[in-house]
Amino acid sequence: MKDIKLIVENLENGSRLDSYISKQLNNISRSYVQKLIKDGKVKVNNEIIVTKKQKLNENDKIEIEIPEPEKLKLEPEDIPIDIVYEDEDVLVVNKPQGMVVHPSPGHYKGTLVNALLYHSKNLSSINGIIRPGIVHRIDKDTSGLLMIAKNNIAHNFLAAQLKEHSINRIYNALVHGNIKTNSGTIDAPIGRHPVNRLKRAVVEKNGKKAVTHFKVIERYSNYSLVELKLETGRTHQIRVHMSYIGYPLVGDPLYGIKKKKFNLQGQALHAKLLGFRHPKTLEYMEFNSELPYYFKSLLKKIKGY
Structure with missing residues (x-):
């Protein structure tokens, strides 16, 4: 169980409850927020609220109870992904704006991980079943380049570069x-x-x-x-x-x-440019992506x- 507390600021005065929460918890979908409200998991000023259209006032105190995530069985999904580079150790993908990198509450489908599982049978397991291959992340609404590890040796090598700040x-x-x-x-x-x-x-x-x-x-x-x-x-x-x-x-x-x-x-x-040393060849590799349409x-x- 995870409890989250928020205090409404002046600029959010008059906002709808579901809209406000989904904006503040930007890693959780609005539909999931509405389910939490419907299930009585949201309080405003210590009162349980069951209507998503509740209007908020400045200094309202919001309490949100988020249940423990269900045990996930990740399903591969045939979602097109922009692969910039691939070999037996590394993938570089150009993530679109709006795509979540890995599953989280309210985002169990349609993530980059779901797409990667469909595309590749080999992904590193170091970060567990929820984040196979994921060495680093960018926010859902940030677009651009990400490196993916296809085995644990590559993952450790890339993660070490992140730790020593040598990745460009x-x-x-x-x-x-x-x-x-x-x-x-x-x-x-x-x-x-x-x-x-x-x-x-x-x-x-x-x-x-x-x-x-x-x-x-x-x-x-x-x-x-x-x-x-x-x-x-x-x-x-x-x-x-x-x-x-x-x-x-x-x-x-x-x-x-x-x-x-x-x-x-x-x-x-x-995320326009990404440069790193390849885990096997040790060569420096650099990738550049155009600004997206949006x-x-x-x-x-x-x-x-």
């Missing part, structure tokens, strides 16, 4: 605001948010070292297109760091501006304003 990971993001400096480094520790346990924040106490390097690619009137290079890989690192310095990602439901302007599915963040369309809209 470069992202593109569209952020609110016109960044004045051409480049910079954000060196600020990240840990659990002191109030909202689903978020991360820059914190000194119990924070882990987090370093992000950024470079401005192009400036627009109220936005900036930036390139971001990860030195470390904390959860939500880019999203937290850019919000921390006053330039949150466009479309970010957790750390960005609440008012939706472009009807985006999530944050405008794309990102290009967004830039076109921005330029039109």
Whole structure:
């Protein structure tokens, strides 16, 4: 059993209960949130709520009881995936925005893992039956490149590179605001948010070292297109760091501006470049992906304003 507590902020005043929870718990689907409400697993100000349309007020206290996940039998699914590279040890895939990397409450089907199980009989087992082959993750609404291990030797080798920060990971993001400096480094520790346990924040106490390097690619009137290079890989690192310095990602439901302007599915963040040493040949390999359609369309809209 997992208990989650949330406090409604001023900007969320008037939000629908199911919509608010699914936005705050962005790794859980709205339909699963509605089931939790229907099953009496959600309280607002200590009262059990059974209507998903309940309107919220500032400072409302929400308690959510999430049952232990069912024991899963993962099913391979014939879902098309964009394979950038493959050999007997490694897969590199270009994940679309909106696809969850591995199963979690509310996302038992349609994940990248389900697709990988259909595509390949060989995936590493180090991370258990829920995450076969998964060495690192990107958020559901972040698109871009991921490396997958097809055996345990490859997995350990790739994971060691992640630990020593030798993997080259470069992202593109569209952020609110016109960044004045051409480049910079954000060196600020990240840990659990002191109030909202689903978020991360820059914190000194119990924070882990987090370093992000950024470079401005192009400036627009109220936005900036930036390139971001990860030195470390904390959860939500880019999203937290850019919000921390006053330039949150466009479309970010957790750390960005609440008012939706472009009807985006999530944050405008794309894992564009991935470079690592191959676990068998030891050669450095580097892969680059184009900005996806949703990102290009967004830039076109921005330029039109």
